[in-house]
Amino acid sequence: MTNSYRLEEELKRYFGYSTFRVGQKEIIMDVLNGHDVLGILPTGTGKSICYQLPARLLDGVTIVVSPLISLMMDQVKELKAMNFKDTIAINSFLDYESKRRIYQSLGRYKLLYVSPEILQQQELLHYLKNVNISLFVIDEAHCISQWGHEFRPDYQKLKLVMEILGNPPVLALSATATKEVQDDIIHSIDRQAIKRHIYPMDRHNIALTIQEVMTNDEKIDIISNTLKNHRVPTLIYFSSKLAAETVSFKLSQRLPNHRIAFYHGGMEAVDRISIQQQFMNDQIDIICCTSAFGMGINKNNIRFVFHYHFPGQIESFIQEIGRAGRDGKQSISIVLYAKQDEFLPKQLIENELPTDEDLNRAYRYLNHLHKQDQPIPADGNVVQSALEISETQWRFLIAQLEKHGIKYENGLKYEQHHAKIFQQIKYTRNERLNLKHDKLRDMLHWLQTTNCLREELYSKFQKGYTPVDEYCCSNCGITLKNFNPVESRTEINLPTWEKKLKRLLLIGDYHETE
């Protein structure tokens, strides 16, 4: 069947690339032949082509389940920009009118991005059943596994969803999945005959360095000293919005010739798009950001990724440094490691899951409702604020309750005393906590190792790695003396608003100033 496609030509035609990257063609061929496929491809090697091209070539609709709404929106925007007009993202932000309009004409889309939560809605499933689904894509498939670093309970219900939709062929994709997570994915969707395409995730063009520091000032010194001679696209990761903003201002003073901005999830939509696009367009050199930045960013010449704060797990770290050097050219990861930073990921872990006290409060709350003969309020926000717990804590609790048959949907009643169930929830909570702490321990272990950082970083994910001579890691010895990346071009700052307006609308002699 695939013989009838000239895949390279189709790739050129739809995406403008003349060759496939590692793994893409193999995965696409199996997908086009109707096989179930598990694809593990390193970050930054174009996972999305693996379903975007088949979506163009197959009859019917390709459904993509994606965990992050922002990621979904970015991809749809990019595709629409490339004239893929028959692409749409369905999420809870759509208003009723547009949803209804879209649902009634689902069949006219080629590519349908959905969140796992929305796939639980009967209404959408009802319409999807009447549509010819050619491929069911599970993006970030590691979210299925509770051993994965980003477990999402709604992902575990995908098997059921696929059954309702008549078991279409599956493509499960991830950039970071250990062997046990891969097995868990296959088990969870129950496709034993799936074809595995596992590719090594080490990136030979990213040098790995760790610099231990005592204070935050020292971090700023290192960043400004490293960057003062290199004006190149750079990301600096922080674990808090405030730190990203503050350091962005401090660096602007230390590096007056660099264009520096911050980015985090708390900004308004217009400003987030503006900062992202400025970075893409080389109008910004350095972005101080939280992990909210980077998903779906397709900039290929990022040369430095700093970690002002290190993340709580190796999987996130690999994803974040994977945004560097997508053009294959030499790039550098620099972790600024201060011992006292260890409390940050610990705190994040504690805030992610409900404490004993939270669970006791939830128990009393449900019991109270039961005695008053009242249903659980249908609006999750109400319960969430009554229990004073965060959104992630609430998501965990709701998933656990449902697992134990306490249905939340439509505000169903709390039936009997459920003390035992809460004991079990505590047990599960402890398991998840241990898992997270183990992952943090792995991260810390890597930060403190004296062995080759490259060898250690990928050891949990694959056997071996491509050895690198000159720019391997700080433990093997590395110098940036000969590191001469291409500098960003200088933006011409036009002196008057009249000239700026002319440039905007490309009037008359605008190009003389370029």
Next chain:
Amino acid sequence: MYTEGIILECIKQIKDNRTIYGIYHILAGKKSIQSVHDARLFRLEKYYGIYQTMTRESFISIITTMQKNNLIKMDKDYYQITDTGEAVLKEYRASNLVTYLNGIRFTGRDITFIERLYLLVQTYSNIKANNNAFIPIIDRPEITSWVRTFYQQKRHIDITETLYKELYQLLTYVSDLEAEFFINRFTGYKYIGRSMDQLANEYQLTRDNASILLIGIIHRLLHVIGDESSTFEILTDVASVTTNNQKFITNTANQTYQLLRDGYHIQQIADKRNLKLNTIYDHIVEIALYDRDMEIESFVKEEDQSEILAAIQKARSYKLKAIKDHCHDSISYFQIRLVLARLKELLPGDDMHD
């Protein structure tokens, strides 16, 4: 100093008649007849809704900082302006911004206008460069679909040159500095506009001041466009907005709504529009039906609402006559109709209601 100056102005006008949150509601543009009336009563119309994105928390933090900087002090539960505060107020009153802002007239329209304009400029810039593939800087569907429709209607003519001329002409109505501030936010072909934080930083303003300055400039420009619609043909299109509320309401009811928001009483509106009182009542019921933000309290007091609700349940009917028979004589049909328009909110569990 804009934000502080504006808040000082509000404190000066309101004195001890409202708590500090009354000011917040005016600036954030709370859609209640009360807030609009407040803005009228204390002659703060120009500040109504000029900072819609301000959160309650950030407002409180501005007030706290003003207190710390000794611009205001607490006196018997209300804020008083200090001498330092008076100096800031004086400085603010001398700025261009004072003459620019016109919240009550432009709130809501200002944001729609500017977002359309950002996207329109980006679109024409890219198309002129033969680039059809760009990521829109504004992704709100109501804006993107407006720009798409506009573009399709004009596809036979190249309006880029005219758009340029109009914008150029328009920006001569503000200072060079303001024009530059304004234009720096625009995105075009291979050039992305500044974010609000970047702008604030470049002009050494706080974020709040930068936001308010931008709104002020927009209000000034909208005013100019309104005055000279024949000079600004394209921009008049961009600036003409039928808001969400207005979408469902008949044009004539909408005119009544506008006057209501301008602070006129029902009788005054009837006189002004040369319509019967009953027609105006019809309009108000229509507005109450379609705009959930309109408060009905000023037409039917809460205790009267309760009485009408009780009457509806007693009568087991929605017939006006039946309900009225169960009410005191002082309750009018108009008031009953208003309560009926809001029945779903007032009586959520009512099974008689579909």
